[in-house]
Amino acid sequence: MISRKLQDLPSQSLPREKLIRQGRHSLSNAELLAIFLRMGIKGKNVLDMSSDLIQAAGSLDALAHMEATEITEICKGIGMAKASTLCAAFELGARALRETLARRPLNTPEDIYDYLTTAMRWKDKETVLVLLLDAQCRLIKPVEISTGTLNESIAHPRDILRPAIIHNAYGFILAHNHPSGNPAPSQADDTLTGRIRESAKLLGVRFLDHIIIGKPTATVQRNYYSYNSYGMKKPV
Template sequence: MSRTLGVENLSDKKLLAQVIRHRLSESLAEDLAAELLAKFGSIYAVFNAPKEAFCEIHGLGPSRYFMLQSMLELHKRTLQQAIQRQTLDCSETTAKFLATHLQHHQSECFAVILLNAQNEFLAFKELFRGTISSAPVFPREIVRHVMIYNAANVILAHNHPSGHAEPSECDKMITQRVKDALALIDVRVLDHFVIGVGQTVSFAQRGLI
């Protein structure tokens, strides 16, 4: 492979091969990358694959699975550090950050972004985990974290493991419950994002909040 070729020009197979190539020949790495893509269907699915299924492929193992998960975690931390103390007034930036953190979960996860009075990023917290279709949400726990960080505003978010980002009636009810609880301490809910696979819905943009 030409070293002058930008990574953005590589095929999915060649890019994945570069990630798993450590101590492998280029041809073997590409064969394994092709097998991964054939088994799971996409790069997204490869990174989201269960450890046991990933390691079933001969020539791969826990160390290469850990390598991929480390890359995913680096990407998450890069995005989080990029928005530290920034004003989150762009829904596209917020949606990208949340999608990176939440779309890979195989069960539903409810999270909050805590902001100060200027809507600057204070913290991101994944607070509640559930099943493949729901997660219990306790407003008092969100209030507790708001008090810890002295937040003035919050952005809610959760993923739909099904991949479809359309808000449910339950999503709307939970949003209102959290809004009502936070209103008692003069904290605003600015938005609620529902994260699917390759799609995100903003309650604010839909006029639902």
């Protein structure tokens, strides 16, 4: 951790100057955060504060999914203005990533997970989404169906199928998160998947997959469950 005052450092080592001279990829996570935080507090320069903030959150990824109020609670010296700036920066990055991924075909469970993970894996309640796809499996639009409790979502087959019919989608992918982090399906998940499969078949709508989003672990970065990968019948 850097303990010297920033003014004691060579100018080329200061985060903003380093970014200008060497490019953004040359900066550490703490240095990038320091540019947004701008100033430290008495007895702690902004680089120290940035390092402490990442450590307090547990990881940069965890910090990126915190709300402004949560950030102010874990690091002394960060007020609502700075916390809001960080939240806005992280959200812009997440939206840019989703925009890029949305232009690519969602052909595999990995593609679907990559698109959904920034928005879903840190939610503290189960949220049900439908991804509407065209004939090339490109995203038409995501539709949020419902938000439930800590361990139960509320969704009815008619609500899940309605957006696909309204938007004349080629097919759809059902997705929801498990706030516990474990993506293993519950009996309720199995029952809902079966009902959706039968309803979609009757209506002639292609039900392509049901993805459950978990949280990464030390050994599994892409932590999800795909019904299609585990033997769900092929869509009609």
